[in-house]
Amino acid sequence: MSVAETKKKTLADLAGAEARDYRWTLNFGPQHPATHTTLRLVLMLDGERVVDAIPDIGYLHSGFEKIGEHLDYNQYVTVTDRMNYISPLANNVAWHGAVERLLGLELTPRCKYLRTIICELARISDHLLCNGAVGLDVGAFTFFLYGFYQREVLYDIFETLCGARFTNSYTRVGGLMYDATPLVIEKIRTFVRTFPKTLDDMERLLNRNRIFVDRTKGVGILSKEEATNRSATGPIARASGVTRDLRKDEPYLAYADFDFNICCATAGDCFARYLVRMAEMRESLKIVTQAIENLPSGPVNVGIDERTTLPSKKQVYSTIEGTISHFEMVMANRGFTVPEEESYAAIESPNGELGFYLAGDGTDVAYRARCRPPSFIHFSLFPGLIRGHTLSDIVAVLGSLNIIAAELDR
Amino acid sequence: MIKPETITALGERFPAVRFSEFRDQQRAAVPAAELAEVFGFVKETQGFDLLVDVTCVDYLNYRNAEDRFGLVYLLANTTTNERLTLRVYVNEPNLSVPSATTYWKGANWLEREVYDMFGIEFAGHPDLRRILLPDEFTAHPLRKDYPLQGRGERHNFPVLTREEG
Amino acid sequence: MAIEIPENVVVSRLDSLASWCRKNSLWPMPFATACCGIELMATGASKHDLARFGAEVMRFSPRQCDLMIVAGRVVMKMLPVLQRIWQQMHEPKWCISMGACASTGGVFDTYSVVQGIDRFIPVDMYVPGCPPRPEQLIQAIIDLQDKIQAEGTIGGREFAMRSRQQPKRALVELNVLSLPRGVSNLPQGVRVE
Numbered sequence: 216m217s218v219a220e221t222k223k224k225t226l227a228d229l230a231g232a233e234a235r236d237y238r239w240t241l242n243f244g245p246q247h248p249a250t251h252t253t254l255r256l257v258l259m260l261d262g263e264r265v266v267d268a269i270p271d272i273g274y275l276h277s278g279f280e281k282i283g284e285h286l287d288y289n290q291y292v293t294v295t296d297r298m299n300y301i302s303p304l305a306n307n308v309a310w311h312g313a314v315e316r317l318l319g320l321e322l323t324p325r326c327k328y329l330r331t332i333i334c335e336l337a338r339i340s341d342h343l344l345c346n347g348a349v350g351l352d353v354g355a356f357t358f359f360l361y362g363f364y365q366r367e368v369l370y371d372i373f374e375t376l377c378g379a380r381f382t383n384s385y386t387r388v389g390g391l392m393y394d395a396t397p398l399v400i401e402k403i404r405t406f407v408r409t410f411p412k413t414l415d416d417m418e419r420l421l422n423r424n425r426i427f428v429d430r431t432k433g434v435g436i437l438s439k440e441e442a443t444n445r446s447a448t449g450p451i452a453r454a455s456g457v458t459r460d461l462r463k464d465e466p467y468l469a470y471a472d473f474d475f476n477i478c479c480a481t482a483g484d485c486f487a488r489y490l491v492r493m494a495e496m497r498e499s500l501k502i503v504t505q506a507i508e509n510l511p512s513g514p515v516n517v518g519i520d521e522r523t524t525l526p527s528k529k530q531v532y533s534t535i536e537g538t539i540s541h542f543e544m545v546m547a548n549r550g551f552t553v554p555e556e557e558s559y560a561a562i563e564s565p566n567g568e569l570g571f572y573l574a575g576d577g578t579d580v581a582y583r584a585r586c587r588p589p590s591f592i593h594f595s596l597f598p599g600l601i602r603g604h605t606l607s608d609i610v611a612v613l614g615s616l617n618i619i620a621a622e623l624d625r
Numbered sequence: 626m627i628k629p630e631t632i633t634a635l636g637e638r639f640p641a642v643r644f645s646e647f648r649d650q651q652r653a654a655v656p657a658a659e660l661a662e663v664f665g666f667v668k669e670t671q672g673f674d675l676l677v678d679v680t681c682v683d684y685l686n687y688r689n690a691e692d693r694f695g696l697v698y699l700l701a702n703t704t705t706n707e708r709l710t711l712r713v714y715v716n717e718p719n720l721s722v723p724s725a726t727t728y729w730k731g732a733n734w735l736e737r738e739v740y741d742m743f744g745i746e747f748a749g750h751p752d753l754r755r756i757l758l759p760d761e762f763t764a765h766p767l768r769k770d771y772p773l774q775g776r777g778e779r780h781n782f783p784v785l786t787r788e789e790g
Numbered sequence: 791m792a793i794e795i796p797e798n799v800v801v802s803r804l805d806s807l808a809s810w811c812r813k814n815s816l817w818p819m820p821f822a823t824a825c826c827g828i829e830l831m832a833t834g835a836s837k838h839d840l841a842r843f844g845a846e847v848m849r850f851s852p853r854q855c856d857l858m859i860v861a862g863r864v865v866m867k868m869l870p871v872l873q874r875i876w877q878q879m880h881e882p883k884w885c886i887s888m889g890a891c892a893s894t895g896g897v898f899d900t901y902s903v904v905q906g907i908d909r910f911i912p913v914d915m916y917v918p919g920c921p922p923r924p925e926q927l928i929q930a931i932i933d934l935q936d937k938i939q940a941e942g943t944i945g946g947r948e949f950a951m952r953s954r955q956q957p958k959r960a961l962v963e964l965n966v967l968s969l970p971r972g973v974s975n976l977p978q979g980v981r982v983e
Contacts, residue, residue, distance in 0.1 A: 245871055246821065248850030253823050253868060273757035274868045275823055278900030280742075281766060281773055294897060300825035316648055344828075363835040370832075382825060382921060443674050443703060446731030457703065459675075464706045465626070557682070558648045559699055559710065572697060574682050582687065587678040587699075595734040621824050624757055624865075758902070759867045766901055775901025779866045780909060785873055787912045787949045 237262050243609070245274040252620030254594070256609070263605045268598045272591075276624040283584025288314045288388050288553075291584065296382040298586060299622045301344045302337035303381050304373070305564040311386040312467065313560040313571035318388070318553060320521060324511040326390050327469040332403065332506045333376075333385065334468070334562070335499040339410070340369045341565035341617075342450075342492040349489060349614035350421060353430050358420050365413050368406055375399045388551070389524040390516030400507060407504050411497075418493060431485035435600040435612035438483060445599075446592045449567025451616060454491045455483035461563035468562075473505045485615040495565075523551045551579050559587075566590060566617050590622040627651040627707045631671050638666055652710040660713055661723040668728045673700040673709060676729035679736055681743045685769040692716050694745060698725065715745065724750040742767035809942030812856070812882060813935040814844040819855035819879065821872065823862030826889035829921040830861045838924035843931055852878040857934070859927075860911075863891035865902045869910060876911050882946045884938070886915045886930055889922055896920060 244255035253274040259267040279298065283291055288311075295310040296303035308330050315322065322330075347362035370380040376399045377385045377392055385392050421427045437447070439456040452459060460477045462470040478494035480487035516524040519540040530537030544551070553575035561570030567589030574583035593616045600612050626649060635642060635653060642663070643654040655663050667673045677699040684690035692714035700709045713722055724747035725732035736747045737756040744765040747753060755762065762778065764771055818840075822830050834840045834848055849855045852875045864872055876885070887907055890896035893916045895905035907913065914937065917930040941948045 245868065246850070246875060273755075273759070274865065274871070275863070276757040276865055276867065277863055277898045277903050278766065278773070281900055282898070285773055297825055297897070300828060319648060360836050363832065364837065367832070367835075367837045380923065381828070441730075444730050446676050446729065446735075448675075459703050554647075555688070556647045557652075557697075558650055559678075561677075568677065570678070570699075572678065572680055572699070576687060583682045585678070585680045585697075587680075591734065591738075592731060595731070771901070773900055779900075779902055779904055782866070782869055782873070782904075782910055784910050785876060785912065 238266065241606075245271075252618055252623070254618065254620055254623065256597075258606075258609070260606065263607075265601050265604055265606065265609065268601050268609075270594060270597060272594065272620075273624055275620045277621075279625040280583075280585060283581050285580065287579045288581065291581070292386060293382075293384045295586075296384055297621055298588070298625065299341070299564065299566060299569070299590070299619050300381065301619060302341035302565050303383055304333045304337040304385060305341070305562065306569065307384060307386040308334050308468075309560075309562045309564060309569045310571055311388060312562055313558070313573050314388055316560040317556065317558045317573050317575050318523065318551075320389055320517060320523060322389070322468075323514055323517060324469070325394075325513045326515045326517075328506050328510050329391060329395055329515065330386065331469045331473075332503055332510075333373075335502045335506075336369055336372065336403075338499045338565040339496050340366055342496050345565075345614070345617040346417075346489055346492050349431075349485070349611065350427070352610040352614045353427060355421060355424075355427060358417055361413060361417050361420075365410060368410075372399065372402050372406060375402055387516070387524055389521060390514075394515045395510075400510070403503065403507050407500060407507070410500060414493070414496060422490075422493075428486060430608070431489060431611050431615070432482075434485045434604060434608045435615065436482070436484045437596065437600060441596075441599070442483070445596055447567070447596060448592075449563070449565070449589055450478075450488055450491045450495060451567065451593055451596075453477065453479045454487040456481045461561060461568060467560075469506065470502075472509075473502050475501050485611050488615040552577060553579060557583075561587065564589065566619070566622070567593065586622075586625060588622045588625060590617065590619045591625075594618050594623055627709055628705065631707060631709070634671065635663075635667070639663060650708065650710060652712055654712040654714065657713050657715060657722050660711075661727075663711065664723075664725055664728045667700060667709065667711075672702045672704060673707070674729075675701040675703050676725065676731050676735075677701050677708075679725065679732055679739060681739050681745060681767075683743065683767065683769045694720065694743060696722060696739070696745065720744060721746045721748050723748050726750055741765070744768070805943045806939065808944040809939045812942060813938040815846070816844055816857045816884075816931065816935070816938075817847060817849055817855045818845050818857045818859050819850065819852055819875075820848050821858055821860045821862075821875065823860075823864060823868065824891065826861035826892070826921045829924060829927065830859060830888065833924040833927050838928060840928065840931070843928065843935070845931070852876075853880065855879060856882060857884050857886065857931075859886045859888050860892045860907055861888040861921075863889075863896060863898055864904045864907050866904060867902070869904055869907075872907065873910060881949065882942070884914045884934060885911060886917060886927075886934065887913045888917045888927060888930070890918060890920045893918065 238261050241258045241260055243258055245253040255271040257269045257271060258265055279294060282294055292307050292310055295306040298306050343362040343366050347359040350358035373383055374380050376395060377383050437455045442452045442455040442457050458479050463477055475498045478491050478498060480491050519526045519536055522540055522543055525544055526537045526540050531541045555575055555577050557574040559570055559572045561568045569589055570587040572585040573581055576582035601609060632644060639659055641656050645652050680697045682695045684693055684695060694715045696713040698711040715722060724736055734756060736750055737753060739745050740753055741755045741757055742765060820830050887893045891898060892907050895903050915930050915934045917926055919926055
């Protein structure tokens with residue numbers, strides 16, 4: 216009988232599983248080869264069928280939200296890098312987007328375009344690793360290496376842009392750390408030209424590969440109502456049919472200027488999530504191409520009247536406003552003032568809706584910095600998705616959910 | 626972004642709710658006693674089907690604060706893209722609010738985290754226990770009276786040396 | 791039982807042959823927790839290939855490895871797991887603490903992050919960086935190979951040497967019991983030495 220029929224038959228038998236005597240408990244993690252993150256599952260198995268999976272997390276809980284109450288808005292961006300560490304630039308953009316919303320700052324056009332470009336490059340980087348990890352866990356090592364090689368090309372771009380391969384801390388309140396030089400723009404153009412070939416190679420490896428399709432099709436199905444009810448967002452929700460993407464529904468930065476599509480699927484299984492991520496990489500490439508050709512010129516930081524970004528040295532040494540602005544920013548008992556209010560701002564990060572809820576108290580240190588973590592919410596979906604599947608399906612489902620432990624535990 | 630009809634509908638049904646707005650975000654402060662009904666109302670009649678986040682703010686060191694803990698529920702409507710923030714203020718010793726798990730299953734882990742970090746109890750939650758910290762941990766770290774470096778729990782372990790290990 | 795040999799005595803031919811074999815086939819056990827884990831994966835990937843240095847397979851079972859690379863921050867919930875895995879590894883074994891968080895706690899001086907795994911595990915090599923570049927990790931492995939060649943003995947006597955046992959002065963920190971006993975967070979707060 217076919218694979219799908221076998222699964223259906225034994226699911227019905229699970230109701231009588233208590234009567235059997237080959238039910239056992241397996242501890243999966245927190246150190247295990249299957250996934251790259253420190254999470255633990257206590258699995259109740261009936262032979263090889265999963266009856267229940269109880270997650271146990273907190274093995275990487277580092278107190279990020281408490282640190283947010285002790286570092287100021289420009290220092291905390293270094294900590295946000297270490298949340299979803301496979302696309303740190305998206306976290307930086309989300310954090311400073313939230314801070315700028317609280318302050319009511321409007322960014323310069325060049326800054327918006329550059330932030331859009333780096334967000335999309337971070338999305339490509341994240342999806343390459345996520346799909347690569349799914350491939351690796353299922354057995355496709357070459358696919359993983361192809362993806363990793365392209366990530367090295369992206370790391371080279373990020374390093375030319377801001378000095379660090381990843382954990383960049385590239386954004387600042389009201390602007391960016393450095394402007395993009397012509398060298399970086401040239402490297403991005405080269406990447407955009409050469410990446411589609413690798414993407415085609417990767418798709419040729421796995422899209423119609425019998426082993427991969429059998430291991431991921433029909434596995435870990437998430438229905439549309441369950442996805443919304445359990446707060447899933449991002450590629451996981453879109454693969455189940457929820458057509459929600461913050462880039463189109465609540466446009467932020469420069470996304471309203473570009474022509475791109477939202478990728479959705481209806482099946483809701485691991486294979487659909489894989490396909491959605493591969494398609495999203497192509498759409499990201501379209502956005503980057505359009506953005507890099509139409510990059511506006513001008514300053515990348517907001518003006519010195521806003522008193523939120525450090526002015527350029529030329530202004531500091533030659534104008535009185537520049538000197539005062541520099542003084543206000545740098546002296547220890549000054550800094551910029553923030554309204555004593557609370558606000559929330561989210562972006563469409565590669566993993567889902569990543570938002571920060573900030574409570575300001577007048578000083579330049581946040582009173583409460585809460586991160587809305589997509590990985591945490593998606594991991595709570597896991598027990599429902601895995602019931603009835605076999606032990607070997609656990610890695611496929613876990614990989615397709617893109618759980619990053621640092622965002623899970625914060 | 627929110628439609629004015631939603632605000633008027635909510636205000637008519639629950640007159641005790643106080644509305645405010647900041648940076649284009651609508652907040653509604655709900656008394657804890659009416660919270661369960663408000664959840665049902667916004668979910669069933671106003672279409673807020675996505676619970677974006679559940680979190681809490683400890684106002685111990687805040688200037689001009691009236692209550693100690695302020696719970697935050699961020700809701701979204703996936704069809705009309707509206708967003709709404711519900712605020713509930715609780716004080717010690719009565720740190721208990723109704724759980725949102727009957728309406729949105731995504732609230733399960735989010736409320737466990739608020740319990741773990743702040744100590745707020747959610748009545749009706751199916752499985753309220755610590756999620757991120759070890760079960761033996763007794764404090765609630767995100768409260769303002771808990772120090773950043775902790776109280777020595779992080780180094781309370783045996784040391785392994787080369788000879789024995 | 792063991793003769794106390796100072797560290798700079800040249801070991802015999804058999805010892806140096808054994809050390810040469812061991813250093814050139816170090817199989818790492820990646821204890822990757824956070825961002826350094828991604829750089830560890832990048833070191834093992836095709837651009838900076840770690841397999842050139844003998845680390846042919848990254849085995850995830852502690853019974854099959856001799857080098858534990860702790861990449862990433864270790865929190866108090868994870869530390870007993872780390873200690874158990876260290877104890878499960880067979881001798882001779884070495885440990886590389888990769889990154890600022892594993893070496894000293896890094897950016898995270900908080901209530902849950904262990905401020906340096908060398909407080910609880912014997913560490914041979916520290917790699918600074920947040921995260922360290924793959925080239926830095928490869929340099930650390932090369933330096934560890936030199937260390938193994940210089941000090942290795944066929945019987946593993948170097949691990950029993952007294953000089954490796956002294957806790958470093960920087961690790962002596964405040965005594966937990968001397969902190970004010972206000973609202974305690976633990977049922978008992980006894981530190982086992």
